[in-house]
Amino acid sequence: MQRSNAGDVTYDDPWYDALASGWGESAASAALPPDRPEPDAAPAAAADIYLEVQRSAAFQEVRRRYRRFVVPGAVAFLLWYVAYVVTATTVPGLMARPVAGAVNVGMVAGLGQLLTTFLLTWAYVRHARLRRDRAALELRWDTQELARGRGGAS
Secondary structure, three states: OEEOOOOOEEOOOOOOOHHHHOOOOOOOOOOOOOOOOOOOOHHHHHHHHHHHHHHOHHHHHHHHHHHHHHHHHHHHHHHHHHHHHHHHHHOHHHHOOEEEOOEEHHHHHHHHHHHHHHHHHHHHHHHHHHHHHHHHHHHHHHHHHHHHHHOOOO
16 A cells, blocks of 8 residues: 555555545545435335235245245254264264275265265255246246336336
8 A cells, every 4th residue: 555645545456446446536536426316105116016925825835835845855954964973973883883995884974964965955956946946937027027017126
């Protein structure tokens, strides 16, 4: 950081985006931002639109489908993880039991944790694509159309 003759601070760092952020400019060269227009009834109308959509049966159905997959999936995965950790700490002899050569039960269970993560991610993406994405996209489209019609969105 250097000071110029006018007392302004300049930055030597080439990654610092001083002009875009407005930092480092002198007070004389800095333009005041334009006055914001006073808020009118449009934000209230937009808020009403989103509340209306949130209360709609279509939105509730999308949320219900989401919860029906995520809650059991998260609970099952957490139980599986806790079972792995508890078994590893309380019964180390079981986890050290050889399965094939140098591979033991702990390694197989750890690999199972990794594979379960990928499997759960794949199942979530598939569920979202088949059961929720189309309905959510239609809700978004309808919401944007309503907001444009009432002046809520641009």
